[in-house]
Amino acid sequence: xxxxxxxxxxxxxxxxxxxxxxxxxxxxxxxxxxxxxxxxxxxxxxxxxxxxxxxxxxxxxxxxxxxxxxxxxxxxxxxxxxxxxxxxxxxxxxxxxxxxxxxxxxxxxxxxxxxxxxxxxxxxxxxxxxxxx
Numbered sequence: 001x002x003x004x005x006x007x008x009x010x011x012x013x014x015x016x017x018x019x020x021x022x023x024x025x026x027x028x029x030x031x032x033x034x035x036x037x038x039x040x041x042x043x044x045x046x047x048x049x050x051x052x053x054x055x056x057x058x059x060x061x062x063x064x065x066x067x068x069x070x071x072x073x074x075x076x077x078x079x080x081x082x083x084x085x086x087x088x089x090x091x092x093x094x095x096x097x098x099x100x101x102x103x104x105x106x107x108x109x110x111x112x113x114x115x116x117x118x119x120x121x122x123x124x125x126x127x128x129x130x131x132x133x
Contacts, residue, residue, distance in 0.1 A: 025053055025054075030061075033109060034061070037109045040062040040063050042063065042065065042109055043067070043106060043109070044108065044111065045068075045069060045102075045107045045110055046066070046069070047069050047111065048112060048115035049070055050070035050072055050079065051078045051079055055068050055090055056083060059083065059086050059089060066089075067090070067092075067107070069094075071095065071097070072094070080092065097115060098128055
């Protein structure tokens with residue numbers, strides 16, 4: 001099974017609060033983001049953001065350049081549905097962070113709470129780091 005197939009299965013077969021990494025709100029992440037990027041026009045990417053509510057909290061606080069990247073389209077679809085019309089203000093990317101095309105130096109702040117540690121191969125970790133750099 002590919003990584004994409006695995007994560008699609010996870011998000012299609014489990015409720016959002018049935019995964020071990022679920023948190024209703026990412027308060028620590030939000031506080032750190034607000035400290036590091038007080039300018040609400042800062043370009044922020046949430047890698048592996050999928051179903052997480054961080055995007056909701058960022059939009060509510062007035063951040064206007066938010067991108068959510070997740071390997072699972074199913075996870076992104078859940079977040080879009082939850083956000084309703086506000087979803088149109090978010091950039092959504094369904095892709096694998098190790099090989100998705102991102103513009104160089106596009107983001108002011110890179111948030112990843114639950115992706116990098118899932119990358120067990122040295123090649124995948126190096127590809128991820130290359131995306132950040």
